[in-house]
Amino acid sequence: MRRIAIVGAGLAGFSAGQELRRLGFDGDLTVIGAEPHRPYRRPPLSKEHLLGESDLSLRGADELGAAWRLGRAATGLDLERRAVLVGEAAIGFDGLVIATGLRAKSLPEGTALPGVHFLRGLDDARGLRREIEARPRTVVVGGGFIGSETAATLRGLGLEVTLISGRPVLRSALGAEVGAIAEAMHREHGVEVRTGRMAGVSGTGRVERVHLQDGGTVTADLVVAALGAEPETEWLRGTGLGDGDGVMVGADGLVAPGIAAAGDVARWPHPLHSGRTLRIEHYANAAEQGAHAARALLGGIGPYTPLPNFWSHLYGRRLQAVGFTGADCESRLVAQEPGHRFMAEYRHRGRLVGVAAAGFARAMPEYRQRIAQALAPVAETAEGPPDTGVVSGGPTSQRADERAG
Ligand SMILES: Cc1cc2nc3c(=O)[nH]c(=O)nc-3n(C[C@H](O)[C@H](O)[C@H](O)COP(=O)(O)OP(=O)(O)OC[C@H]3O[C@@H](n4cnc5c(N)ncnc54)[C@H](O)[C@@H]3O)c2cc1C
Missing domain, CATH: 3.30.390.30 (FAD/NAD-linked reductase, C-terminal dimerisation domain)
Structure with a gap:
C-alpha cells in the first residue's frame, strides 16, 4: 500500500494518520478536510472555548508528513478508480480511511434566521462568541450534552438563558435520576428550563422569538439549536458504503477491501452487543478507533471492543x-x-x-x-x-x- 487517503481531518482521521506513521507506513498520506482547520479538539467548543479563544489544535499535525487538502469537502468516492473526488479533482488511493464525523441537524427549511446558531465546529463557536458580546437573551434548544453544556457556559457568562428540551435534560443518555440532577443544576444557576418542542422561529430580519409546538413563545435575541447530529455520508452516495446511520465497519475493522472507517461516523458490531451494531459519538472513541482503522488497513487485527x-x-x-x-x-x-x-x-x-x-x-x-x-x-x-x-x-x-x- 503506497497511497493512503484520509477523508475527515478531525480526531479520528488524525489518529489514523498518526498510527499509520507509527506503524511504519512511509508512503503518501493525503488528508482531506472540509473545514479550513487542521485537526483540533471539539469538546471545548461548548465549554471553555465559548469564554475566550484558546488553542485547540491537536499536536503533531506538522510532523505527520501528510499532504493537507483543507477547506473543501470530498464530494464523492469512485470505487472503480479508487479515488476520492473533491470537486473536479480525483485523489487516488490504495487505502482509505473514512472519518467524516457528524453534522449538526438543521432547522426545518425556511425557518433559519440570522441569530440562530449551530455548534459543531470551530467556526460555529467563533460565530456564537461574537454574538455573545452583545449579551443577548439566549434560548438553547436541545437538552442533550451540547445543549446542556452550552446553556451552562452561557449562563456562567451571566447571560439570560432559557433551555428548551423535548425530553427531560440528559435523560435519554443518562437516565431520569441523573437527568433530574442536571436539570436542578440548571435551575439553581438561573437557567429557565422548559420542556417542549420547537415549532420554529420568527423575527423581522433576525430571530426574535422561538415558537413551541404547544403554542408557547419564548423571546430570544440569540438561539443555539442543539437539535442532534447526523453522520456525514452524503459524499458516499451511490457507493453502498454509507447511509443516514453511518458507515458500517466489519469485524475486521474494514468497510470494504482497503477501506476503513472510524469515529462518530462509524458503526460496527460490538461483541458486547451480540452482533447488533453501535456507533459511539465520544472523543476517546474517535482517538482509539482511528488508530484501530489504521491497523486494520495495514492488515489483520481483531475486533474493536472498547468500553465506551x-x-x-x-x-x-x-x-x-x-x-x-x-x-x-x-x-x-x-x-x-x-x-x-x-x-x-x-x-x-x-x-x-x-x-x-x-x-x-x-x-x-x-x-x-x-x-x-x-x-x-x-x-x-x-x-x-x-x-x-x-x-x-x-x-x-x-x-x-x-x-x-
Ligand atoms: C461541541 C461539542 C462538544 C463535545 N464535547 C464532548 C465531550 O465533552 N466529551 C466527549 O467525549 N465528546 C465530546 N464531543 C464529541 C467528540 O468531539 C467527537 O466524538 C469527536 O470529535 C469525533 O471525532 P471524529 O473525528 O469522528 O469526527 P469530527 O470531529 O466531527 O471530524 C470529522 C471531520 O470531517 C470533516 N468532514 C465532514 N464531511 C467531510 C467531507 N465530505 N470531506 C472532507 N471532510 C469532511 C468535518 O468537517 C470534520 O472536520 C463533543 C462534540 C462537540 C461538537
Whole structure:
C-alpha cells in the first residue's frame, strides 16, 4: 500500500494518520478536510472555548508528513478508480480511511434566521462568541450534552438563558435520576428550563422569538439549536458504503477491501452487543478507533471492543461515565451528596453495564474494572447488554442525537 487517503481531518482521521506513521507506513498520506482547520479538539467548543479563544489544535499535525487538502469537502468516492473526488479533482488511493464525523441537524427549511446558531465546529463557536458580546437573551434548544453544556457556559457568562428540551435534560443518555440532577443544576444557576418542542422561529430580519409546538413563545435575541447530529455520508452516495446511520465497519475493522472507517461516523458490531451494531459519538472513541482503522488497513487485527467512556462539564462539575448508560438500562443513584455530587449505576438484565458520576473520580477506575469484568462473559457468549444503537455523548440507546441535543 503506497497511497493512503484520509477523508475527515478531525480526531479520528488524525489518529489514523498518526498510527499509520507509527506503524511504519512511509508512503503518501493525503488528508482531506472540509473545514479550513487542521485537526483540533471539539469538546471545548461548548465549554471553555465559548469564554475566550484558546488553542485547540491537536499536536503533531506538522510532523505527520501528510499532504493537507483543507477547506473543501470530498464530494464523492469512485470505487472503480479508487479515488476520492473533491470537486473536479480525483485523489487516488490504495487505502482509505473514512472519518467524516457528524453534522449538526438543521432547522426545518425556511425557518433559519440570522441569530440562530449551530455548534459543531470551530467556526460555529467563533460565530456564537461574537454574538455573545452583545449579551443577548439566549434560548438553547436541545437538552442533550451540547445543549446542556452550552446553556451552562452561557449562563456562567451571566447571560439570560432559557433551555428548551423535548425530553427531560440528559435523560435519554443518562437516565431520569441523573437527568433530574442536571436539570436542578440548571435551575439553581438561573437557567429557565422548559420542556417542549420547537415549532420554529420568527423575527423581522433576525430571530426574535422561538415558537413551541404547544403554542408557547419564548423571546430570544440569540438561539443555539442543539437539535442532534447526523453522520456525514452524503459524499458516499451511490457507493453502498454509507447511509443516514453511518458507515458500517466489519469485524475486521474494514468497510470494504482497503477501506476503513472510524469515529462518530462509524458503526460496527460490538461483541458486547451480540452482533447488533453501535456507533459511539465520544472523543476517546474517535482517538482509539482511528488508530484501530489504521491497523486494520495495514492488515489483520481483531475486533474493536472498547468500553465506551466520556465526560461532560456543567457549572464546574465534571461528569464522567463508563460503559452503557442509555435509555434501555435501569439506572439507580447509589450515592448523592451536597454540591451535586452523585454516582449512578446502570444495569441491563440485572448486570452492571455502566456508571456515571460527578465528584467521585477516584471510584471510577474500580468501576471500570467491575464493568469490564461483568461484561466479559457477555462478549464470550454474545448475549448483549443494552440495545443501544448509538453511544453518544453518547451518546446513546442512548440515541444518536444525544450529544447534540
Ligand atoms: C461541541 C461539542 C462538544 C463535545 N464535547 C464532548 C465531550 O465533552 N466529551 C466527549 O467525549 N465528546 C465530546 N464531543 C464529541 C467528540 O468531539 C467527537 O466524538 C469527536 O470529535 C469525533 O471525532 P471524529 O473525528 O469522528 O469526527 P469530527 O470531529 O466531527 O471530524 C470529522 C471531520 O470531517 C470533516 N468532514 C465532514 N464531511 C467531510 C467531507 N465530505 N470531506 C472532507 N471532510 C469532511 C468535518 O468537517 C470534520 O472536520 C463533543 C462534540 C462537540 C461538537
